[in-house]
Amino acid sequence: MNRAGGATRATPWLFLAPALLLLGAFALVPMLRAARWSFTGADLLDVGGARWIGAANYSDLLTDPRFRRAFFNTALFALMVVPAQAALAFFLALWVNRPEPHWRWLRTVFFVPVVVSMPVLAVLWTMLYQPLRGDQMGLVNALVAGLGLPAQDWLQNPRLALPAIAFMSVWQGVGFQMMIFLAGLQNLSKDQLEAAQIDGANAGQRLRHVIVPAMRSSIAFVLTATLILSFRLFVQPYLMTRGGPADSTVSLIQFVYETTFLGRELGRACAGAMLFLLLVAGLTLLQRLFAREVRS
Amino acid sequence: MKRALGWLAAGAIALGFLLPLLWMLHASFRPEAEVFTGGFRGLFSFRGLGLDNYAAAWRRAALGIGLLNSILQVAGILGLGLLFNSMAAFALARFEFAGRRLLFGLVLVLIILPVEVLAVPLLLTVRDLGLTGGYGRTLAALVLPFAVKAFNVYFLRQHFLALPRDLEEAAVVDGAGPFRIYWSVALPAIRPALATVLVLDVLTHWSDFIWPLIVCTRAETRTVQLALANLFTQPPIQWGDILACAVLVTLPVLLVFRLAQRHVVASDLGAGIK
Amino acid sequence: MVGNGQRLRLRSDFPSVRRAWQWTLAALLATGAAGCAPERPAAPHVVRVWCQQGQEAENRAMREMAAAFNAAHAAQNLAAQITFFPDFQYTEKVSIAAAARDLPDVLALDGPTVAQFVDAGLLRPIADWFSEEELADFAPTIRAQGTLGGELYALGAFDSAMVLYYDREMLARAGVEPPAADRGWTWDEFLAACARLKAAGFDPVSLHMDESGDEWYTYAFSPVIWSAGGRLISADGRQVEGVLNAPENAATLRRWREVFARDFAARAPIDPNPFGHGQTAMDWSGHWMVRAHLAAKGARLGAMPLPRMGPETVAACGSWCWGLTQGARDPDGAALWLRWVTDPVHGIQPIVAANGAVPARASAYPLFPEYADPPFRLFRELQETAGRPRPRTPVYPTLTQHFAAALRDVARGADPQESLDRAAAQVQRRIDRQRGAP
Structure with a gap:
């Protein structure tokens, strides 16, 4: 916009001021303070008395079995959720992508768990995963038993707890990724598809040679977004398992939380937070590079 | 015939997908002692259904005040966010100024910043700004840090960029200043994008957990999710009450989604991504 | 005047600045207090009290106790104001409040968590507000759970069994x-x-x-x-x-x-x-x-x-007990609350009647005839002979x-x-x- 619109040099900054102020105060300042505290022995209850201890927090975290476990669990969770959710969302999108308005309800169905908030679903699935006891049982075990399989103590078994949480998380979030794929599909030109059809390509070939290449940016977005979201794992283990059994569901954010509020070790928690941020930044960068590679 | 089969398959899959939520709804009306009885067949038991759980949940979880708090929180974030995010987005889309590229880069970086992990430094910052303690302060602490969202700025900027310039230029000829153009021309033109942002914000913040958990220390500042978590962890554990509370927490956001659904077109979501 | 000090403290940004403010204010207050006549101001002097939300009967008993306290201290212009906190991670909440510099004058704490608040310098010793005989009246387990480094920081109205x-x-x-x-x-x-x-x-x-x-x-x-x-x-x-x-x-x-x-x-x-x-x-x-x-x-x-x-x-x-914070605006007034809630008649009787816990003071037992018989008698015996705090x-x-x-x-x-x-x-x-x- 030029000066004819009455804009002066200050105008853009007036427009930006509220956003910059809030982002500065509530995103940049906390981040910088966390970075500084991460090199101190700051105590939650006595932040002022913190001493500079160099990288001691970092070296301690990297050798702490619980932090490593939290890291491993979070990565494992992402590894379970991201491919499953993206693939399921993609096929659901292909399936519900029908022009007739009377099929619209199907999209709503898959989106409903997204609307129901995560704490509610964490509470609900804790009940669904209830083990069998007499004629009392959770729905999951009722279904499993109905299929003639042995009932499981899903959230109390160190091998099953994280997969069980991953399963409910995929179910919860798949509708959102489906919507994004749906948007991508609707931007796909009809001509491309029809041309492919006339060429006699079958469904598999159409998918590989027409749909997937055309959806590249949607796919990249969904993978990145799901990855970052899955790294934020907190509510499910916090409410469903408290990180147990045998530390099998403790997550990075949960580690930071308990280090702060149970251990009072603010400096150490901030070091954990900084490592987490580095990780997320690194993953995003990697994904960007990868996406660029694919595109060229 | 084939079509009927298609419908049948779709119906079955949809039913299976929603089964957990249907179970929640049904069990929330069952008597406390029977919530888990009967396994799968329990789903078809209609004996003794009633509203007792709802009455108890409403009272024990103090849901009245919880709902009010959550509504104020989300409304505050939506209101301030709508204004501040779109203003920033408009500036980034329409003005040439030194540092624009840098600022835009910053926005892109902040999109991936997971707020949860910085919750504690944020708490101490909020404290130093005097936003802890009383009811009004706590509410401000719930709203202000999340009103401006990098993703929303980015998303709205993309939509402003996609607007044809003719309209705005016509307004300039009419003598409109930049704020008039933003408010009366550009903003109304991206209404679907605004609706999308609003709905996403409602979904995100209605389910906020870790930040309210930290900042809402007192019973009267609790949001709905905390009220539910409290019911879920404080003995005596009453499963029926918990389920009824879960349903009550879900209803408002479901309602909002139902009302807003037709304004949010999937393709808008896509436009911001590229 | 004291109230303003509190608000000022909340506003200043850096801990060191805040501490400087605190000292300056404390000095000002000390000189001011020395200069003024020791009259209480006209507005009621509020003791801010935090406690955990218990079962409904306990909450009711707490409210009634506060009302009785306020009525009894109306002449001294002293009033207690209770805030209930959800039990759901109460101790975490207190830590958060402490980090946010938002602590009240008196607060309820679970016995084993007293040590961390003492360690962080948030509580002050309370023995001076009780006589030797009164202290000896408290069960040894209750005194033990509130004692750190030889100083008494917390006392409760009841014990658990x-x-x-x-x-x-x-x-x-x-x-x-x-x-x-x-x-x-x-x-x-x-x-x-x-x-x-x-x-x-x-x-x-x-x-x-x-x-x-x-x-x-x-x-x-x-x-x-x-x-x-x-x-x-x-x-x-x-x-x-x-x-x-x-x-x-x-x-x-x-x-x-x-x-x-x-x-x-x-x-x-x-x-x-x-x-x-x-x-x-x-x-x-x-x-x-x-x-x-x-x-x-x-x-x-x-x-x-x-x-x-x-x-x-x-x-x-071991059970819930009461501590007095370092930042208490009126420690003497706050200590009156502490004495009230641990008093056999005013404090122990109503709360124990509500929650069935074990009275913390020997002189309180005559108020509870049921403690002559099992199963209550067993509670007392266990506490006296076999109780061990965490x-x-x-x-x-x-x-x-x-x-x-x-x-x-x-x-x-x-x-x-x-x-x-x-x-x-x-x-x-x-x-x-x-x-x-x-």
């Missing part, structure tokens, strides 16, 4: 003989009784493994470790590695686990009160259930000390978090030694970091 409740009729039908009065079973006798009950078709015992908070596990099952002669942490509070995970403790938990392995108790119960509902024959529980159980069972209700692994019966004890250490929240996780894991079948090793390593690292810090 844990017992094994049983249904006389169910035991009789299974042919199980309850032990002689006041004498608990050994662990083997307990397991044998469970086996007979199970053979007779009963669910033997409930251990409440559905509790979501960590504290239940540490509170309820530390006595098992203690009765076998084990410890959670060394006496000087510096060593957990080699203490908590001593092979003897692992062996104790291996025997403890049999209750679950042989399906005598549910690993993941759904019903929070199966004993009251007639589902189980025995209940590993405490004073807080006595009134409900009496109402449900009447004369069928029996109670005995918890089963012991060694020669000695040890009972868990460890007093600033790292208690970390200790209880990891010990509770180990107990839950062991109950699910994990190896006791491995579980305790993992817990001990975490707590030891925490202690070493604290000690290594300058």
Whole structure:
């Protein structure tokens, strides 16, 4: 916009001021303070008395079995959720992508768990995963038993707890990724598809040679977004398992939380937070590079 | 015939997908002692259904005040966010100024910043700004840090960029200043994008957990999710009450989604991504 | 004037600046107070009180207590203002409030968490506000849980007691003989009784493994470790590695686990009160259930000390108590509240009538005739002869978090030694970091 619109040099900054102020105060300042505290022995209850201890927090975290476990669990969770959710969302999108308005309800169905908030679903699935006891049982075990399989103590078994949480998380979030794929599909030109059809390509070939290449940016977005979201794992283990059994569901954010509020070790928690941020930044960068590679 | 089969398959899959939520709804009306009885067949038991759980949940979880708090929180974030995010987005889309590229880069970086992990430094910052303690302060602490969202700025900027310039230029000829153009021309033109942002914000913040958990220390500042978590962890554990509370927490956001659904077109979501 | 000081403190940005403000204000106030006549201002002097939200009867009793306090102190223009906090992670909430510099004048604390607040310099010694005789009137367990480094920081109105409740009729039908009065079973006798009950078709015992908070596990099952002669942490509070995970403790938990392995108790119960509902024959529980159980069972209700692994019966004890914060605006006024809530007539009687806990002062017992008979009499005996408070250490929240996780894991079948090793390593690292810090 030029000066004819009455804009002066200050105008853009007036427009930006509220956003910059809030982002500065509530995103940049906390981040910088966390970075500084991460090199101190700051105590939650006595932040002022913190001493500079160099990288001691970092070296301690990297050798702490619980932090490593939290890291491993979070990565494992992402590894379970991201491919499953993206693939399921993609096929659901292909399936519900029908022009007739009377099929619209199907999209709503898959989106409903997204609307129901995560704490509610964490509470609900804790009940669904209830083990069998007499004629009392959770729905999951009722279904499993109905299929003639042995009932499981899903959230109390160190091998099953994280997969069980991953399963409910995929179910919860798949509708959102489906919507994004749906948007991508609707931007796909009809001509491309029809041309492919006339060429006699079958469904598999159409998918590989027409749909997937055309959806590249949607796919990249969904993978990145799901990855970052899955790294934020907190509510499910916090409410469903408290990180147990045998530390099998403790997550990075949960580690930071308990280090702060149970251990009072603010400096150490901030070091954990900084490592987490580095990780997320690194993953995003990697994904960007990868996406660029694919595109060229 | 084939079509009927298609419908049948779709119906079955949809039913299976929603089964957990249907179970929640049904069990929330069952008597406390029977919530888990009967396994799968329990789903078809209609004996003794009633509203007792709802009455108890409403009272024990103090849901009245919880709902009010959550509504104020989300409304505050939506209101301030709508204004501040779109203003920033408009500036980034329409003005040439030194540092624009840098600022835009910053926005892109902040999109991936997971707020949860910085919750504690944020708490101490909020404290130093005097936003802890009383009811009004706590509410401000719930709203202000999340009103401006990098993703929303980015998303709205993309939509402003996609607007044809003719309209705005016509307004300039009419003598409109930049704020008039933003408010009366550009903003109304991206209404679907605004609706999308609003709905996403409602979904995100209605389910906020870790930040309210930290900042809402007192019973009267609790949001709905905390009220539910409290019911879920404080003995005596009453499963029926918990389920009824879960349903009550879900209803408002479901309602909002139902009302807003037709304004949010999937393709808008896509436009911001590229 | 004092109120303004509080607000100013909240506003200033940096801790050092804030501290400077505090000192300046304190100096100003001291000189001001010396210069002014010692009259109370016209507006009521408010003592801000925080406490955990308990059961409804307890909350009501607390409110009535505050109303009585305010009426009695109207002449001195002193009024208490109570804020209830959800029990859901109360201690975390207090830590957060402390970090946010938002603490009240007086606050309720769970016994074992007193140490960390003392360590952080948030509480002030309170012995000066009580006479020697008054202090001697408090149960030793209650004084012990509030004492750190020889200073008294907290006192409570009541103590807790844990017992094994049983249904006389169910035991009789299974042919199980309850032990002689006041004498608990050994662990083997307990397991044998469970086996007979199970053979007779009963669910033997409930251990409440559905509790979501960590504290239940540490509170309820530390006595098992203690009765076998084990410890959670060394006496000087510096060593957990080699203490908590001593092979003897692992062996104790291996025997403890049999209750679950042989399906005598549910690993993941759904019903929070199966004993009251007639589902189980025995209940590993405490004073807080006595009134409900009496109402449900009447004369069928029996109670005995918890089963012991060694020669000695040890009972868990310790409960909520009151501390006075360093930042209290009017410590003398706040101390009046402290005296009120621990007074036999004004404080102990109403709250104990509401929650059934064990009175914290010997002189309060005459107010409770039921303490002449079992099961109440057993509570008092256990507290006086076998009560042991949980460890007093600033790292208690970390200790209880990891010990509770180990107990839950062991109950699910994990190896006791491995579980305790993992817990001990975490707590030891925490202690070493604290000690290594300058």
